Amino acid sequence: MEHDFSCPYCLAPISMLLDPSIASQTYVEDCEVCCSPIEIRYQIEDDAVVAFSAERLVE
Incomplete structure (x- = not known):
């Protein structure tokens, strides 16, 4: 399934x-x-995205 977001x-x-x-993944x-x-x-x-985040990697 395709998902759009901004860097x-x-x-x-x-x-x-x-x-x-x-069902749930972090990478x-x-x-x-x-x-x-x-x-x-x-x-x-x-079959629906119920939560999504794209965040800066904390160093």
């Missing part, structure tokens, strides 16, 4: 595929534009 560093628009077979992915690490968290229920 928390450079504000570039990002489109990402989320795996609906995994780090780099922005395709500025290469900064983004912590992605999401929760899916009944």
Whole structure:
């Protein structure tokens, strides 16, 4: 399932595929534009995204 958001560093628009077979997931992915690490968290229920965050990685 596709989900759109903005990079928390450079504000570039990002489109990402989320795996609906995994109900809840947290991982780090780099922005395709500025290469900064983004912590992605999401929760899916009944094939709908009910929670999503894309935040700066705390060092």
